[in-house]
Amino acid sequence: MLRRLVHVARRTSDRLHGETRTQRTRRRELDTARPSGADPDAHEYRVELTLAREQALAALHWTGDVADPVEVTKTMEGLALRDPGVPFVRLGSSGDGGYVIPDDLEGVVACVSPGVADRADFELALLERGIPCHLLDGSVPRAPLDHPLLTFEPTFLGPRDQPGWTTLRRVIADVAPPEGDMVLQMDIEGWEWEVIPAAGSDVLSRFRIIVLELHDLHLMATRSGLRRVQEVFSALSQDFVLVNLHPNNYEFPISWHGLSMHPVVEMTWLRQDRVQSVGPGRYPHPLNAANSPDLPDFALDPRWCAGTGLKPSGAASRATSV
Missing domain, CATH: 3.40.50 (Rossmann fold)
Structure with missing residues (x-):
């Protein structure tokens, strides 16, 4: 189940934008926060979910719903x-x-x-x-x-x-x-x-x-x-x-x-x-x-x-x- 969630989060992130240099840097930054011994699938899901959320918020400038x-x-x-x-x-x-x-x-x-x-x-x-x-x-x-x-x-x-x-x-x-x-x-x-x-x-x-x-x-x-x-x-x-x-x-x-x-x-x-x-x-x-x-x-x-x-x-x- 967790592997499926990782896959969905990654696909959402990829659909929103191709990964830029800034986003690759952000991924590495999040990866450094992985504690030793943590479940790699659970950590990857959290990273992919975060990146998808950040890219979704970045895309708000195309809508009228972006906050000041x-x-x-x-x-x-x-x-x-x-x-x-x-x-x-x-x-x-x-x-x-x-x-x-x-x-x-x-x-x-x-x-x-x-x-x-x-x-x-x-x-x-x-x-x-x-x-x-x-x-x-x-x-x-x-x-x-x-x-x-x-x-x-x-x-x-x-x-x-x-x-x-x-x-x-x-x-x-x-x-x-x-x-x-x-x-x-x-x-x-x-x-x-x-x-x-x-x-x-x-x-x-x-x-x-x-x-x-x-x-x-x-x-x-x-x-x-x-x-x-x-x-x-x-x-x-x-x-x-x-x-x-x-x-x-x-x-x-x-x-x-x-x-x-x-x-x-x-x-x-x-x-x-x-x-x-x-x-x-x-x-x-x-x-x-x-x-x-x-x-x-x-x-x-x-x-x-x-x-x-x-x-x-x-x-x-x-x-x-x-």
């Missing part, structure tokens, strides 16, 4: 990463499936977790703290674990109710306690861009902490992609403060107009009324860890949150830039 790099940069710089004056904790695994959140779970009555697939390390950590969890995912027939405080719904989360799909508003109405704060942990493969704006501030404000995996963030290079990113950031910033930011290292960052665009980024948001004090955030947070310990961890483009006076961490200088 200046506006993309302003959006990245304008996002504020803050230290909320609350201790942090990492829940879940030490790699993929673990998330860094404020250790502010006292009184939380439930967790809603759409998009679980075959693992629920984060949810298990909450269950062990006595916090009930409601999981939903239409791609699997059952939850990956059994627990008396866990419920599961084999359906997808989307912006509207329809067969096989539900909404955050409906989930809260059906399974959430009528009062009390909750946690939202969402990894729904791109549907977050529609779910968050459709939810409304009254629904989102039921959550004390929101943990998101944002997918295809490199499509900020398109006008339509940039608009949806701005819409989601605006919706969240009404009632929440961004407190943690971490790129997923399973995929290489995409190079575009001198910017490093990460396809998948993890974000943690804390509701504003839970903030004890506001200071500049720290990136990377020392509790963050590579999703895959066998692959290099990548540094975020320094323009992210550049206007908020981030406190540099020693790990920032050790992260790989490609």
Whole structure:
């Protein structure tokens, strides 16, 4: 299967453009990031996928959907990463499936977790703290674990109710306690861009902490992609403060107009009324860890949150830039 994906990615890359000298240089640059002992097919797939994405973005100048790099940069710089004056904790695994959140779970009555697939390390950590969890995912027939405080719904989360799909508003109405704060942990493969704006501030404000995996963030290079990113950031910033930011290292960052665009980024948001004090955030947070310990961890483009006076961490200088 992986060899087939490599072949498809290579063919896509070849179709978009014949490989130029610059692209050959970029391929060699990506190849140097291959760790010793890594699966060669898996690494080649990641390289081919990255090159295909970069060539697709380069071809946008032929369309009306290309974003202004200046506006993309302003959006990245304008996002504020803050230290909320609350201790942090990492829940879940030490790699993929673990998330860094404020250790502010006292009184939380439930967790809603759409998009679980075959693992629920984060949810298990909450269950062990006595916090009930409601999981939903239409791609699997059952939850990956059994627990008396866990419920599961084999359906997808989307912006509207329809067969096989539900909404955050409906989930809260059906399974959430009528009062009390909750946690939202969402990894729904791109549907977050529609779910968050459709939810409304009254629904989102039921959550004390929101943990998101944002997918295809490199499509900020398109006008339509940039608009949806701005819409989601605006919706969240009404009632929440961004407190943690971490790129997923399973995929290489995409190079575009001198910017490093990460396809998948993890974000943690804390509701504003839970903030004890506001200071500049720290990136990377020392509790963050590579999703895959066998692959290099990548540094975020320094323009992210550049206007908020981030406190540099020693790990920032050790992260790989490609």
